Amino acid sequence: MSTTTVSRRPTAATLLRQQERRVLHAVGCGLRDDEIAADLAIPEDAVAGHLASILAKLGLRDRAAAIVHAFDCGLVVPGHGPRTQESRPAPRTAVGRAAGPNVRISLLGPLQAWQDGRPLNLGHLRQQAVLAALALGAGRTVSQQELLDGVWGLEPPLTNVVPVYIYRLRKALRIGDRPDSVIEHDRCGYRLAPGAVDVDVVRLEELLTAVRRADRAGDATEAVRLCAQALDLFRGELLAGLPGPLAELERVRLTERRIAVIQRKLGWQLRLGQHCEAIAELFALTVADPLNEPVAAMLMHALYGSGRRAEALTVFDSTRRRLADDLGVPPSRMLRRTYQMILRGDDAGLGHTGTTR
Template sequence: MPTTTAARGVPGTTVLTADEREVLYALGCGLGDAEIADALALPAHVVAERISRVLGKLGLSDRAAAVVHAFDCGLVVPGQGPRRPTRTPGSTAVRRTGTASGPWLRVSLLGPLRTSLAGRPVDLGPLRQQAVLAALALSAGRPVSRRRLLDDVWGREMPDGNVVPVYVYRLRKSLRLGERPDPVIRRDRYGYALPRGVAEVDVLCMEDLVTRSGEAERAGDLSEAVRLCARALELFRGEPLAGLPGPLAESERLRLTGRRVALAQRKAGWQLTLGRHAEVIAELSALTREEPLNEPVAATLMHALRRGDRRAEALAVFDRTARRLADDLGVAPGDVLVRARRAVLRGDGTGTGRVRAGAA
């Protein structure tokens, strides 16, 4: 149940987080706790906690008052929000009816490509056809020309015939919900597009969470910044776009993998400032096993170990990383790793390894 752009700025809901606005919307639509948990794929206790926060922040006495508030502030419009969950056969997912946002579609790219329609997995056909949908999902609602799709998905291996229109036609059929006539993939004179609001794309959700975490940092709420950053990292399910062919998929794999590492460092910097050294050590120890040549990650782990009075382990991280750099790349450790080692040996408070807000 995605939060609409309009809902974000609704008067009377600005004190709520996006997650809390989702719950208020669901209450306004007449859904009970179990139905909200089902719709948002959340445990029942989390739903109860969010409802409690909504009531507290808005100064409302009970659920009935929340329903009235949802209508009064325009978050739910009479006749346009479902009064009961609308379900498709064999599905427990809820989708909004009477809106122009299209079918309830999710596209997950932060791992192997996964697509679900009204809660059910969708078979997207051949790999190149899947890559076409991925390219449209990554365009964030902007039209992509036929020529650009050919370059992004096929590169130098240009196909014969009208393969792009054929693949788009097949995707439209696969992604159509029930008897709805409007296609998920739209076309205009600029090309094909998966318009914003039609699908929930995990890459865009991740970037929204990152933006909100930066806002929380600037507001001085590092705990909230850590929480939001953690949610962004949880969206990663392995190698992004794993197995998809084409130049775009390859470049996005590299970019999003780097994005994940940068976010982990950013979160670690905030955690160190909050004194949560044990969390940083556990999380970055796992990340250094995945990224053994990443010097900034190793340096941040060393600072966390030093702050936790585990100097020997911190120096072991330096030695291990230096050996891998020499064996795999034939280079010596860089300044960031050398400075971390000096800080460990001195045992001082310099070189905290904190990541700047804009680094991610």
């Protein structure tokens, strides 16, 4: 009977001495050489020597490869590892979750996170993109494959770095001494723990739900107020600098979301007769998207309502020329109708064209 010999990659358990395994474990947990030296009570140069020996024995390229190997061989479990300083246990709720201040995560601009008002270091951009993918998941479990597809796309990493990034993010975000207090893990993947994190995108959707209720109730003043609150959540370039197809798609989606909210707010402002207050934002929208006919019609309405009839008609002429030059089409019926009402001085008719839906 013939037998087949299975070649296995050397592991820490078979090749490393006990002290080397301890050093590899600490490296896998993301500790620096000085932190490892303090944790193991050995000189810092001894840590460097042990690490060089580890890389040679295991055939690893660098420290990053050593971190991945520590996870792959089970020496480090995501969410567990040495702490460089003691922390007192945080008070628990009835279900055992750490009480106290939640983590806030902002996606409607450059990715940022705070705990109790203190900004958190989220690491390099690829690691931040992993956190953004979890935050955009709105509490659902995101599989490791989804993270790879969303953050790396068609160029996946050569090593299994997702658990490494999750470990580091857990360390940065955790509340109290619970490693899983913010990022939970199960057999299907990872998710942000319910109730532990406030995400501005979730708050945005809550406000827009309230806007729809105000709309159904016919309360234009409340709708304007809620839209303004929603727009205040946006604070710069969306997901600035984050790599990957998911971030790119979300930048487009959230930009369109913001424009839609602005248009709704301005439409209600026009119905309330707040023409002067709406003009500046409408001009900005027309500059950003000169072929947007509903916005052009709203700007014409606002200018006319502010006593600037000639400027309103000029907006129609410039939009008509732009449509003809860029798209080869005439103005829409809606834009022509707004133009005719301004020519006739039909204030009553214009009062019904302010809200875009």
